[in-house]
Amino acid sequence: MKAVIVQELERSYDKVEALKGISFEVDQGEIFGIIGPDGAGKTTLFRILTTLLLADSGFASVDGNEVVKDYKSIRKKIGYMPGRFSLYQDLTVEENLKIFASIFKTTIEENYHLIKDIYQQIEPFKKRKAGALSGGMKQKLALSCALIHKPVVLFLDEPTTGVDPVSRKEFWDMLDKLKHQGITILVSTPYMDEASLCNRIGLIQDGNFLKIDTPENIINQYENVLLAAQSNQMSKLLKDLRTEEDINTCFAFGDSHHITIKKESLAENGGNFSIDKLTMDLSNKGHKDIHIEPIKAGIEDCFMELAK
Amino acid sequence: MRQFLIFTQKEFFHIFRDRWTMMMLLALPIAMIILFGFGITTEIKNTRFAIYDPSRDVATQGIVNTMEKNEYFTLEGYVENPDQIETIFKEGKIGLLVVFSEGFYENLVHTGDAQVQLIADGTDPNTASTITNYATNIIAGYQLELLKIGEIPFQITPEVKLLYNPTMKSAYNIVPGVIGMVLMLICAMMTSVSMAKEKELGTMEVILVSPMPPILIVISKVIPYFVISIVNLMNVLALAVFVLEVPIVGNFFLLVFVSLLFIFVALALGLLISTMVETQLVALLLSVVGLLMPVIMLSGLMFPIENMPIILQYVAQLIPAKWYITAMRDVMIKGLGFTSIIKEVAVLSIMALVLITISLKKFKIRLE
Amino acid sequence: MKVIESENLTKRFGQFTAVDNISFAVEKGEIFGFLGANGAGKTTAMRMLCGLSKPTSGKGTVSGFDIEKQSEEVKKNIGYMSQKFALYEDLKVWENLRLYGGIYGIEKKAIGPKIDALLHQLGFESEKNTMVKSLPLGWKQKLAFSAAIFHEPKIVFLDEPTGGVDPAARRQFWELIYDASDRGITVFVTTHYMDEAEYCNRVSIMVDGRIEALDSPKNLKKQFEAENMDHVFHQLARRAKRN
Numbered sequence: 029m030k031a032v033i034v035q036e037l038e039r040s041y042d043k044v045e046a047l048k049g050i051s052f053e054v055d056q057g058e059i060f061g062i063i064g065p066d067g068a069g070k071t072t073l074f075r076i077l078t079t080l081l082l083a084d085s086g087f088a089s090v091d092g093n094e095v096v097k098d099y100k101s102i103r104k105k106i107g108y109m110p111g112r113f114s115l116y117q118d119l120t121v122e123e124n125l126k127i128f129a130s131i132f133k134t135t136i137e138e139n140y141h142l143i144k145d146i147y148q149q150i151e152p153f154k155k156r157k158a159g160a161l162s163g164g165m166k167q168k169l170a171l172s173c174a175l176i177h178k179p180v181v182l183f184l185d186e187p188t189t190g191v192d193p194v195s196r197k198e199f200w201d202m203l204d205k206l207k208h209q210g211i212t213i214l215v216s217t218p219y220m221d222e223a224s225l226c227n228r229i230g231l232i233q234d235g236n237f238l239k240i241d242t243p244e245n246i247i248n249q250y251e252n253v254l255l256a257a258q259s260n261q262m263s264k265l266l267k268d269l270r271t272e273e274d275i276n277t278c279f280a281f282g283d284s285h286h287i288t289i290k291k292e293s294l295a296e297n298g299g300n301f302s303i304d305k306l307t308m309d310l311s312n313k314g315h316k317d318i319h320i321e322p323i324k325a326g327i328e329d330c331f332m333e334l335a336k
Numbered sequence: 337m338r339q340f341l342i343f344t345q346k347e348f349f350h351i352f353r354d355r356w357t358m359m360m361l362l363a364l365p366i367a368m369i370i371l372f373g374f375g376i377t378t379e380i381k382n383t384r385f386a387i388y389d390p391s392r393d394v395a396t397q398g399i400v401n402t403m404e405k406n407e408y409f410t411l412e413g414y415v416e417n418p419d420q421i422e423t424i425f426k427e428g429k430i431g432l433l434v435v436f437s438e439g440f441y442e443n444l445v446h447t448g449d450a451q452v453q454l455i456a457d458g459t460d461p462n463t464a465s466t467i468t469n470y471a472t473n474i475i476a477g478y479q480l481e482l483l484k485i486g487e488i489p490f491q492i493t494p495e496v497k498l499l500y501n502p503t504m505k506s507a508y509n510i511v512p513g514v515i516g517m518v519l520m521l522i523c524a525m526m527t528s529v530s531m532a533k534e535k536e537l538g539t540m541e542v543i544l545v546s547p548m549p550p551i552l553i554v555i556s557k558v559i560p561y562f563v564i565s566i567v568n569l570m571n572v573l574a575l576a577v578f579v580l581e582v583p584i585v586g587n588f589f590l591l592v593f594v595s596l597l598f599i600f601v602a603l604a605l606g607l608l609i610s611t612m613v614e615t616q617l618v619a620l621l622l623s624v625v626g627l628l629m630p631v632i633m634l635s636g637l638m639f640p641i642e643n644m645p646i647i648l649q650y651v652a653q654l655i656p657a658k659w660y661i662t663a664m665r666d667v668m669i670k671g672l673g674f675t676s677i678i679k680e681v682a683v684l685s686i687m688a689l690v691l692i693t694i695s696l697k698k699f700k701i702r703l704e
Numbered sequence: 705m706k707v708i709e710s711e712n713l714t715k716r717f718g719q720f721t722a723v724d725n726i727s728f729a730v731e732k733g734e735i736f737g738f739l740g741a742n743g744a745g746k747t748t749a750m751r752m753l754c755g756l757s758k759p760t761s762g763k764g765t766v767s768g769f770d771i772e773k774q775s776e777e778v779k780k781n782i783g784y785m786s787q788k789f790a791l792y793e794d795l796k797v798w799e800n801l802r803l804y805g806g807i808y809g810i811e812k813k814a815i816g817p818k819i820d821a822l823l824h825q826l827g828f829e830s831e832k833n834t835m836v837k838s839l840p841l842g843w844k845q846k847l848a849f850s851a852a853i854f855h856e857p858k859i860v861f862l863d864e865p866t867g868g869v870d871p872a873a874r875r876q877f878w879e880l881i882y883d884a885s886d887r888g889i890t891v892f893v894t895t896h897y898m899d900e901a902e903y904c905n906r907v908s909i910m911v912d913g914r915i916e917a918l919d920s921p922k923n924l925k926k927q928f929e930a931e932n933m934d935h936v937f938h939q940l941a942r943r944a945k946r947n
Contacts, residue, residue, distance in 0.1 A: 065842070065868060065870030065871075065873070066841045066868035066869070067840060068870075075541075075703060079544075079702065080541060080702050080703045081704065100547070103544075103547050104547045106545065108542060108545040109542075110538050110541045110542065111538075112537070112538040114538035114539045114541055115539070116346065116350070116537075118349070118353045118354065119346065119349055119350075123346070123349065127342055127346050128542070128546075130338055130339045130342040131339055131343065131543060131546045131547070131548040133338070133547065162742050162743035163742035163743070164741075164742050164743070186868075189868060190867055191896070192740070192742045192744075192941065193898055193937055193938065194937070194938055194942060194944075195742060196896075218867070218868045218870075219897075220871060221934075263882045263886065279872070279875045280875050280878055280879070280903060281899060282898075282899035282901075282902035282903070282932065282933070283902040283921060283932070328871045331870075331871055335870070335871075335872065
């Protein structure tokens, strides 16, 4: 049985189509990442799957239960962490956990083993009000609260947004441990670099999936010739590269600019593009320390190519 | 059950941990009853009055003396010349002028028809009519005394005895009204605001996605305000009895019963509001405009319903507080029993039932 | 010329030292990356530099004005944009810009043409009368940045300006930052995207209220023998003791 099945799901708010008929499936025990920018429809999708919203049309089920008809059984076995860390700010860490345990008819003691690794990190502060915790600690508490009833499927809506890279890394390590305990995890994120930590990902934009596959497959299916370019004047380099007629796209990527070459300009298609020629051109425009090399695409390159 | 208890405990934590909420819930009702009881009073004390008395006989002197002794009136002095009358009013020195006819005592004894004219400043008609009412009562009282002594066999005595509130103390009318206002404020406003807060924070999302039945969420939200309302009811009643000296004439338990009924109505209204709004601000505005204002304006607390335009009189029938205040006045001040307030109890019960049904029906098991 | 100078700037809240003795300087036209984990003290430091919070001790100048004694002057010479609040959602595009112009005392007559010029430059002319809430996030952020430098401040402070923005829009946003820097506006920016740290001329990394590293991305990578800024950041942030 699939953990999550979604077929032709559509949902609009007034005139805005948030989801335009999307379909996908999630296997049991995998981490499925839904990756895309704000406004792509991630939260709407999560709310439909967690039985908080009704879709206009289409079908969705979680652990074999249909989201509309069987909403009560779904609510018993899923864990949900909404985008904002939904904690009671005026209650302490321990009180928050106790309340969430009790509404799922369990106790902290009963399922302590599940949250132990995560909760231990915040346990020294258990008498502190949730509102006084730092971002990373709130995130850990919210995750503990979502896990306390041993959910079958865990829904995490942008759990790492606004969190620093180190806390994000720690958070993903925790998810990996949970996966090994057999929990299926659906997680959304706007950070493309988190894609490689998922078993499979769906790249989403404007209410449609651009692609659903493993991160490796998506990268391997990238068709363009991709080059990384550097020089001593990076800002000028960006503008100069865009005036080159062989170049299709050019974007800043950290310490270098990523450029794709027009298909017809490639030597195999009878074009006359070469790295040496480009280097010469740039050198004539006053660039020094020019360094251009072919590179393997990342998820972000793929997203930008697919989103075009 | 544990689920429910812990959730209710959490609601109490929210209230106890916020100083301002606590203040609002416990101090505000006390402040209101004191303010309304003492400050905003519709009774008139120490009205300065003057006399124009051409006869200066036993009877006129007696009336003046009685008036002077009364706590509502202070004698400013005598007017010697009718021409002074207008100036003395214009200077604002007095609120009332008592004009006796010539040969007052003679007329009274022989014809039984002596003339007294009461002149008041009509720019504030409410005050003027209250003042003249007081004065008429005093004069009538004196007349009564006089007649007893005078052994005159037949005499028509103008009896303007005021029922239930002989001294026309306004606190008598205010107390039931303020209780109605306080209960409406705390139950309806606080319930709707605290529910909207969960929506705003996003905690509602997480609770909805849990096996907790919606009915339990609602009940556990409402319990703390129910308890606090009862505490407030007792506080306000104690203040009314011991500080404002308004006695509870009727059955105490009947009074509590009617109040509990009204609390249910108010809580149901609060729940209804919370099903309609998403933010605390809107919940607050809706409670104040939609609930508190009608209680103050249309329930008969401030203005008598009989004097309203016919349309507003019909609207007033829909205000729960109107029925509550009527019932409270009947029980608390007139000392009437259950049979006299059956109508009010019935109306409030129907309101409670309808409102609770609607708000439970409207309570969303999803986000929209 | 130095436009931001901080000397032993410290901020304490009771027993807690949020910002601990930081000293650094930012040159005119520089893009200065201000990095650190959540709770490292970035926001507190930024608030002090913007004249919103008084330092417990130490001294700082922004655009030549003392942040403690001349905070009003400081505010006139800076622009500020954050991810959490940037523009009023229920106002139209031009109304937002007019508001910013008005707040910073741009002359009434000059505002109109200036708005038109800006919208033309961004290619937003057709959206002049659009409500901000119906714009895509990437556009909003670009517009918000333009509004923050509408009054041509000497320095602009950006607090996580690109959170949640799609990859292409994020890059277009950085191109606007480059343009501003080319025009001589100093850019002081915080971000959680480590690739964006590479776009900065110099980067400082805060750990537990102190600046633990400050150099160009290239030198930092060399110094920490790291492949990219992400690794540099991880090495430093893991030293954190508090929280």
